[in-house]
Amino acid sequence: MSTQTTSRRQLLIGLAALAGCTDVPLVTPASTERGGDELRVLVWRGGTAARLGHNHVLRAGDLRVDWPAAGPVLRFRLDALAIDPPVLRARMxxxxxxxxxxDARAxxxxxLLKALEAAAHPEVVVRTLQQVGEGARRAVEAEITLHGVARRQWFVAEVDGRRARxxxxxxxxxxxxxxxxVLGGLLAVQDALVVQFEVLQP
Structure with a gap:
């Protein structure tokens, strides 16, 4: 293998690693194709050499969902995140x-785990605080606890029977x-992440 090819491979692996660093998140597990809960986190490449890297999709592999009166509470461990599952990438x-x-996924x-200090803060929790509206579209306020920090955030949810997304x-x-x-911003991940979720009330 040529030196140029080796260097390019190392660069691309580094970009993949980047994306892992960013992550994090929010809520929901399993596979909607199996009728269960699912949470995906979309991580976008950045930096002046962004075209050499990849966008990434992370899936909460051990999502647990409880259903108190206010609405669902979602929990998952960072070390259980699945990184770029090929079937999921193909759907995106x-x-x-x-x-x-x-190698890039590893x-x-x-x-990711290092950047999120997962050893000290292993779990992400999303707790529904209130819902506004009726019918299919609702405004939801949730408290997201990540990296030892709790923040409140509003978002829109679609409700169809017992399923919410x-x-x-x-x-x-x-x-x-x-x-x-890395490299003074040549390779980076974007600050903003997109979290997509779907949960089914028992």
């Missing part, structure tokens, strides 16, 4: 069409997390 469209190999997860933008910096960057 053109922005996730690039292939992320096993590097992303290692950097929604999407929320979360900024890492609001939780004291420095978005991953």
């Amino acid at each position: 469209g053109d922005g996730f069409a690039s292939i992320v190999d096993d 590097g992303t997860k290692a950097n 929604g999407e929320v933008v979360v900024r890492q910096s609001d939780f004291g997390i420095q978005p991953f960057t």
Whole structure:
């Protein structure tokens, strides 16, 4: 393998690791295709050399959902996040069409857990505080606890019978997390993350 090819491979692996650093999140597990709960976190590439990297999708692998009166409470462990599952990437469209190999996924997860100080703050909790509105569309206020920091945030949820789905933008910096960057910003991940979730009330 040529030196140029090796350097490019190392650069791409580094970009994948980047994305892991950013992450974090919010709520919901399993697979909607199996009728369960699911939470996805979309991580966007950044930096002046962003075109060399990948966007990433993370899935909460051990999502637990309780249903008190105010609405669902979601919990998951950071070390249980699945990084770029190939089947899930394939469902996400053109922005996730690039292939992320096993080495890149492992590097992303290692950097993610380090950046989030997962050993000290292993769990993410999303607790519904109130819901406004009736019918299919509702405004929801939730308290998100991540990286040892609790923040309140509003978002819109779609309710269809016992199933609720929604999407929320979360900024890492609001939780004291420095978005991953290397080489003076040449490679980076965006501060804003998109969290998509779907939960089913028992």
